Amino acid sequence: MGEQSPNVAATEQATKVRERAGRPRDQLEVQDTPLDGDDDDTLYPSGIKLWMAVVSLCVVGILTGLDLTIVATAVPSLSDYFRVIEDIGWYSSGFSIVAASFTFLFGKLYSLLSAKMLYIISICIFEIGSLLCTVAVTSPMFILGRAVAGVGAAGIMSGSPVLLAYYFPRHRRPLWTTVVVSTKMTGIVSAPIVGGALIDWLGWRACFGINLPLGVLALVLVSFVKQKTTSNNNPRPWRDELKRFDWFGTISFMPAVTCLLLALQWGGVRYSWADARIIVLFLLFGALLAAFAWRQHQLQDDATLPPRIIRMKTVLATTWFDACANSSLAVTEYYMAIYFQGVKGYSPTYSGILLTPMLVGIIVGNLCSGAGITLLGYYNPFMFMTTILAPIASGLLTTLSLDENNVKVLCLLGFLGLAIGFGLQAPLVALQTIMKREDLPMAIAATGFGGLIGNAVWIVVSTSLFQSRLAAEIALRVPSVDTAQIEKAGLSQIRDIVGTERLGDVLLGYDEAVTQTLYLPVGLTAATLIGSVFTEWHSVKKKKS
Template sequence: MTQLADPPSSGSSAPEAPVVAAKAMTHREVLEALSGLLLAMFVAMVSSTVVTNALPRIVADLEGTQTGYTWVVVATLLTMTATTPLWGKLADLYDKKILVQSALVIFTIGSLIAAFAPSMEVLIGARAVQGLGVGGLTALVQVVIASMVSPRERGRYSGYIGAVFALATVSGPLIGGVIVDSPLGWRGCFFVPIPIAALALVVLQRRLHLPRVTRQVSIDWLGAMLIVGGVSILLVWVSLAGQQYDWVSATSGLLVAVGVLVIAAAIYVEGRVATEPVIPLRLFRDRTTVLATIASAMIGVAMFGSTVYLSQYFQLARGMSPTEAGLMSIAMVGGLLVTSIVTGRVISSTGFWKRYLVGGALLTTVGFALLATIDDTTSLWVVGGFMALIGLGIGATMQNLVLAVQNNTAQADMGAASATVAFFRSMGGAVGVSALGALLNHQVSDKLTEGLARLGIDAAGQGDGSIPDITTLPAPVRDLYQQAFGEATGHLFLVAVPFAAIALLCILAIKEVPLRTTVDRDDEPVATPVSAQDEAVEAVAPAGTTSEEPARPTHAARYVPEEPDARRAAPVGHHRSATGEDDPR
C-alpha cells in the first residue's frame, strides 16, 4: 500500500509526476522491450537511407530539379524537427507506448502516399507526413529507454541504438539500390519499411510494459504552434534562398523577420505563459544541456548537410549505379557501428563519457576536412577511408551527447530534455541540407555554364538545376557534369568543417559528471509515508492484473518530497520503496 501527499509548489523546478511503483526490470526484460523500440528506430532510420540512392532516379522519373531533390529530404527533416519537442513533451504527460505506436501509424500512412506519388509535389507532401512519424520515433525511443534504466546502464543500451542506426544506414542504401535496379523501381523503396513498422507495432504491444504516470496535464498548444511555425518559416527561407529569390532581397528579409518574431513569441510563451511548456526554459540553466545542445546542432549541420549528398556524388560524379553507391556507404557505417557499440559498453562499465565525446568530435572534424579535398578523380579507397573516420567520430558522439544531458535531467523532464537535443540536431540537419543543397546547385550550375561555353555548346537550360541521366549524355557533356558535381561536393565538406569544429569546442567545455546509477536524480521527490489523519490514496491492483502492467491508482497519486540526504543510491535498475529503502522487487 502506497500513501502519498500533495506536492509542494514547483517554482522553477520540474513538475513532479507521480510514478506508480514497478518491479525492477531484468536485463532480459529490458531487451524484450527494447526489441520493439529498436525496430521502430530502424524504421525511422531506414526510411531516409533506403531512398537516398533512389533520389537521382526518382527526380529524373518525375521530371524534378535539384531544388526538388533537396526538398524530398528537407520535407521530412522539417516536419521531424518541428514536431520533435511536442512528441517529447507528450511523453512526459501521456502513455509512452501509445505515443510510439501512433508515430508508427503516421509514418506508415506517409509511406503509402509516397509509394503511389504521381508527382514531385505529392512525393514531397508524403515525405512531410513521414517526418511527423519519424519525429515521434526519434524523440520517444530515447525517452522510453530513459524510463527503464539508469544513465550508467543506459550507455550500454545506447550502443544497441547506435548499432541499429548503423545497420539501417548500411542496409538502407543497399536495399534501396537493389530495389531501384529491379523491376519494382523506386516506388518499391517506400513499401519496404511498412512490414517492419507493422512488426514493430506487434512487438511493442506484447513486450513493452511501462509504469503509468497519472497527473493533471495541460498541453501548451500555443507554444507548440509557435515553435512549429517559427522553425518552418526559417527552414523555408534557408531552402529557397538563392534559388527562388536572392539571399539579400525583400522576400528573404520578410521571411527572416517573421520567423524570428514567431520564435521570440514562442520563447515568451514557454517562459512566461505556459504551465506545461513544450521546451521548458529551465533546462537551459544547466551548462551541460546548453553545450550539448549546441554541439548536437552543429553536428547535425555538418553530418546531414554534407553526407546526404554523398550518394549523388557517387552516382553523378563517379558514374555508379544505385547499388554500387549503396555499397560505398559501408565504409562510414562500419566505423559508426564499431564506436557506438564499444563506447556504449565502456561508458557503462566506467561511468565516464567525456573522453569518448572529445575523441569522436575530433575524428569527425578531421574526417570532414579530409573529405573537403575530394573531386571526381579521387581514389575511391581514399574516399572510403575518409568516410570511415567520420563514421568513427559520429558513432562516439551522437548518442552520447543525449546521454550526457539525460544524466543531468530530472525524470519528470526526461522527455522534453531528450527531445530538445534531438530537435536541435534535426534543426541543424535541416538547415544544413537546405543551405548546402542550395550551394551545391549554385556551384554545379555555374561550372556547367562555364564549361559548356568553352565547348561552344549552348548552355540554355543546362544549368537550370535539373538532374540528368548521366548515361544518356554525350561524353564531353557527361565529363563536365561529373567534374562539376565532384568539385562541388568537396566544397560542401569544406563548409561543414567549421561546424564540426564548433561542436568539438562545446564538448571540450562540458564538465564531466559521472553517470548516476539510479533512474531518478537524487534531488527528485520520492513517495514517503504521511500521517494517518492525512487523506490516504491506495494503489489497489484489480483482480486479474498481471505483474507486467502495474495497477493504476484508484485516485490521483500525490507526492511529498524527501530531503536529498535521506535517500540512498539504489543499485542499477532498482526503484526505491516508500520508506526510502532499496526495493529489490
Template sequence: MGLDSMVEVTASEPSSIIETKGEHVNDGSPKDREPVYPKGFQLTIIAIALALALFLIALDMTIIATAIPKITDEFQGLDKVGWYSSAFFVTIGSFQSCWGKIYKHFPLKFSFLTAILIFEIGSAICGAAPNSNALIVGRAIAGLGAAGVSAGSYTIIAYSASPEKRPLLAGVLGISYGFANVLGPLIGGIFSDKVSWRWCFYINLPVGAVSIAIILFFFHDPPESKPEAVTLREKILQMDLLGVALLIAATVCFILATQYGQGQYSWGSAKVVGLIVGFVAILALWVANEWFMSERAMVVPRIFKRRTNMVMAGVATAIGGSFFPVVYYVPIYFQSIDGTTPIMSGVRNLPMVIAVTFGIFIAGGVISKTGRYQYVLLFSLGLATVGAGLLYTFDLHTSAGKWIGYQILSGVGWGLAYQIPLIVGQGSCAPTDMALITATLLFFQSYGAAILMSGVQAAFVNQMISKVMQLDPTISKNLLVLTGATDIYRVFHGDQLQVVLVGYMHGLRVVYATAIATIGVGFLIALGQPWKKLNQSAEVKAAIVA
C-alpha cells in the same frame, strides 16, 4: 513511488531505491513501490521492438539518399530535392518536444503505438506519391510520427532498463539507429535499381507492424509512467502548439528562401529577402513564446540553467547538422562523379556504415563502464572534423583507397559522438525530466539536420550552376537544374558533360566544407562541458536540487 515524487536517489540503484528527505513511508500504493524492471525475454523482446522502430526512423532519414537521383529523374528536376529530406526533418524536429509532453501526460504505450501508426501512414503516402508535392506531404506526416517513435523509444528504454543497464541498452538502440542511417543509402540503392524507389517507403509497413505487435503484447505501462492528473486543457497547453506552429513557419520560410535562391530568383530579390526576414522575425517570436510559456514550452528554458544540457544541445545540433548532409551527398558523389548505379554507390558507402556502427558500440561500452564521456566526446568530434576535411579533398578521380579510408575515419568520429548527448542528458537529469530531456536533445539534433540539409542543398545547386556557367555559358541553366543527378550522363555529352561534372564536384565540396565548419563548432562547444564523472546518482540529486 512515482517518478514525479522522486526526491533523492541512492548510488546503488538510482531509479529504484527512493528515499525522501523525511521519514520514508510505504503504504503499498503504486507511487510508493520501487520500480520493477522487465527482465530476461520480456526486456529482450521490448528492446528488439524499439530497435526495429528506431531502425525504420533512421532508415527513413537516409534511404532516399541513393534514391533521389531516380526520384529526380521521374519527377523531372533538382529544384525540390531539399524538401524531400527537410520536410521529414522539420516535422521530426518540431514535434519532438510535443511528443515528450504527450508521453508525460498520456499513457506511454498508447502514445507510442499512435506515433508508429502515423509514421506508417506517412510512409504509405510517400510510396504511392504521384508527384513531388505528394511525396513532400508524405514525408512531413512520416516525420510527425517519427518524432514520437524516436522520443518514445528512448523514454520506454529509460523506464524498462535499470540505471546500470541503461547506457548499454541506449547504445544498442543507438547502434540500430546509426546502422540504419548509414545502411539506408545501400538499401535505397537496391530498391531503386532492382524494384522501385517507392519500396524505400513501402518497406516500413510490414516491419513497423512487427514492432507494433511486440509492444502491444509485451510492454505494459510501468506505474512510474502514470500520467499526471491534470485537465485536458492543461495537457494541450503543455504541448505548446503555438510554439510548434511558429517553429514550422520559420523553418518553411528558411527552406523556401533557399529553394527560391537556387535559380528561380536572385538572392537579393524581394521575395527571397522577405522570406529570410520572415524567418528571423518568426524565430524571434518563437524564442519569446518559449520564454513566456516556461514549463509549458516545447523547449523548456529551465533545463538550460544546467551547463551540461546547454552544451549537449549544442553538440547534438552540430552532429545532426554535419552528419546527415554527408550521408546524403556522399552517394550523390559516387553516382554523379563516378557514374555508379544506386546499388554500387550504397556498396561504396559501406565503410562508413561499419565505422559508424563500431563507433556507437565502443562509445556506449566505454561510458557505461567508466562513466567518463568528456575525452571520448572531444576525441570523436575532433576525428569527425578531420574526417570531414578529408572528404572535402574528393575530386573527379579519387582512388578507392582514399574514399574508403576517409569514410572510415569520419564514420568512427561521428559514430563515437552520436549517442553521447542522449546518454549524458539522460544520465544527468532528474527522473521527472527524462522524457523532456530526451525530446529536447532529439529536437536539436533533428532541427540542426533540417536547417543544414536545406542550406547545403541551396549551396550545392548555386555553386554547381555558378561553376558550370563560368566554364560554359552555353549550357542551359534551367536544363541543368531540371536534370536528375544520374540523368546528366544521358542529357549531356562530351565536353559539356565534363563541365557539368566539374560543376557538381564544386558544389559537393561546399557541402563537405559546411560539414567541417559545423562539426568543428561542435568541438568548440564541447570544450565547455563540465569535467565531472558521469555518476547517475550524484547527477540526479544535483538535478533535483537545482
C-alpha cells in the same frame, strides 16, 4: 537479540562512514551526481517481457534507420522521376522540419500519457507517411509524405530513450542505449545497399514501401510489452494537462522554421538576397520566432519548451553537439551519393556499397564508446574524440577529385564515420545520467530537436550552395551548355543530355560543386567543440552504498 540490532546497525553505519572518509575523491565522486532518485520505486520488466521490450525498440530502430538514410540513396532517382533538382533538399528537410516542430509536443506528451500508447501512435503515423511516399506521383506529394513520416519519427525518437529509462536502471542504460542505437545504425548501414538494390530491381518506390511490413512487425512487438511504474511524477490529471498545452507555441514554430528554410533555399539562387520576397521571409521568421519565445516565457513549465529546461547548461551543450554531428553526417551522405551516382556514374546499388564504410564506422565508433562509457563511467572523453577527429576526416574528403581512387574514398568515409560514431550517443547518455525522470522527456526532445532542425537547415543550405556552385562551374567551364536544361534533368541523366564531347568538362563542374559543398561538414564537425566543452561531467556508474 532484538535490543542489540540498533547498536549493530549504528556500528556498521559508522564503519561505512569511516571507510568513505579514507577513500580517494575519485571513488566518492559518483555520489555527488544529481541523478533521478526514482530508480528504486520503478518496477523494471524482466525475463521475456524485458527481451520483448528490447526487441521492439531494436526493430523500430532499424525501421527509422532505414528511412533516414535510404532517401539519400534515392535522391538521384527521385530527381530523374520528378525532373526537378531544386526540391532535392526538401526530400530530407521536409521530414526534418516537421519532426523538429513536433519533437517538443511529443516530449510533453511523454511526460503526461502512456509512453507505450504514444509510441504505437507514432509508429502508425510514420507508416501513413511512408505509404504516401510510396504512391507519390508528384514531388510535392512526396514531400508531403516525408512530412507526415516526420511527425511519426518525432514521436519515435522522443519515445525510445524514455522507454529505455523505464526498462533499465540508470547504471545499465548506457549499454542498452548503445544496443538500441546500434540497431538504428544497422538500418542506416544497410539502407544504401538495400535502397540501391531496390531501386535497381523494383524502382525507388520500394525504398519507402519496405517500411510498411517492418512497421507492422514493430507494432506487434510493442503491443506485447507492458510498461510498469509505481511512481507518478505528475499530480494533475492528464486531461487537465492537455488543456494547459501550449498549442500556440507548437503551431507557430513550424511556419517560422519553414520561412527560414525557404529564404535560405531561394536566396541567391531563385531570387537575389535583396529581393522583397526573401526579406519578407526573414522578417516573418523573426516575428514568429519572437512570438514563440514570448509564449514560452509566459507559460514557463507549461510551455512547449520550458525555459527552465533549455537554460540547463548540459541540455544546451548536448543539443548543439547533436545538431552539428548529425548535420555533418547528413550533408556528407547526401552529396557523396550525388558524387557516386551523378559524377562517377555508378548505379544506386554500387553507390550504396561505397557509402557503407562510413556507416560501418559509425557503428564501430558507437559500440566502442558504449563499452568505454560503461567502463570509464564518463561520456565526455568520447565527445572530445569526435571534436578532434571528425574535422580532420571531413577536411580530407574535400580533396576528392573526379578520377579519385575508390580505396581512398572508402578509407576517408570509414574514418569520418568512426570519428563521429565515438560521440554520437554521448548526448543521450548524458541526459539519462543527469536529468530527473520527470524532466528527461523534454530534455531529450530538446536534443532531438537540435539534430532534426540542424539537418533541415544545413541540407537546405547545402542544396542552395550546390545549385549556385553548379551553375557557376558549368557556365565557366562549358559556356555553350544550357545550365537550366541540366538543372531540370535528373542527376543521373547528365550523360544523355550533354553528350560525350562536353561530358568531361560538365562532370568536372559537378565534381567541384560537390567538393565545395563538402566544406560545410568541416565547419560543422569543428563546431562540436562547443558542445563537448560545456557538457557537464557526471559518472553513469551505480551509486556506492
